[in-house]
Amino acid sequence: MNEQALITDAQGGSLDAFNTLVLHYQDSVFNTALRILGDEDQAADASQEAFISAFKSIVSFRGGSFKGWLMRTVTNACYDELRRKKRRPTTPLEPDTDDGEEMDSPRWLADPNMTPAQQIEADEVEHAIQHCLNNLPLEFKTVVVMADIQGMDYTEVAAAVRVPLGTIKSRLARARLRLRECLQGFAELLPASYRLDDGIKAS
């Protein structure tokens, strides 16, 4: 995929070129929205809004990291979604278990390549991390999602969030520390393969 050529065509109004970029980045954009918002439906809405907004303003893209530029767009869409959510709070409709209780990790989202035990482990660790992410202030959450989940470097994150590099470093350090403190509360719940100590050895 020649990204620059596609961007140039999209800037000329080619929707097909832009849609090729959408297909390439949609998973990253959706994951970022999901981790910031913590809700699938809202994340899907924010992602769609982000791509519409990105197409309309792609003329203003002046080079640099296109992924970073897209991440800024999706972050703004997430902020809009959060503001909307604050104005009109809703109750999510989770499928119920046989006992009539809400299912935190619906089975219809399960990865078919995992065994049921692995799926449960993955669900639990994901639930714990998402819970801790949700407790972070928005500006910390945005930085940590971009740097640690999306794997963007400091410069890209700084460009996407439009804050100085020093602020990114500071927010990331504090966000990681807060996450560590929060996740310690889940230490016993996390399966052995996800224990923090094992992670340290693995890294």
Add this chain to the structure above:
Amino acid sequence: MKPRDLELLSTYLDGQLSPSDSTRLETRLKTDPELDSVLTDLRAARTLLRKLPARKAPRNFTLTRKMVGQNPPLPRTYPWFRFASALATLLFFFSFGVNTVGRQMASQAQTFGMGGGGGNTSEESPELFSAQAPAAAATEAPALELAPAPTLMPTEVADAARIVDTPTAKTIGGAENAVAQDQLQVQKEAPSPTPLIPSIWQTALAVIAVGGALFMVLVRQISARRWK
């Protein structure tokens, strides 16, 4: 833990610290167990975040032309048709308004002219004057016909009695009723005021408005079909 140290540790973890700062920090880490403990915590958190499974987008977020408000290209003449149709519609309704107001003004003028007791009606309304003229003539005519009546000879009384039954005599007898009826008839037969905007113009405007609108719908449909 100082915020500055926390930031140094996090940056060191990502390999973004300068070589000299890294060496200095590594020396401190060997001697400061608290610093080392925080580094362990930060590394653990980062490792766990990186283990977070990446979700696939639940659907494709590709855009349609409708989503981004792109419309099919229309012919260059399209705006002219739109303008002509809009203008014709406007003028069509305006012509109705003008004709209605004109008719109301004419009927008001008539009403004031017929009921006005004292004013010189002929000056106020020439139409009314011409309408009253035959009525006046109708009242004068029977008077002229009455004139020879007293000159009848006694021998002709029988004839005169017959004359009473003639249509002329009847006219004389019902002179007042006839005047009133004539006036009513004149009023009814008086030509209604001519509309200021002729109906042919209104028809033409309606045709332009409706035709233009139909043309625009057709052009839009053809353009959308070609665009797809």
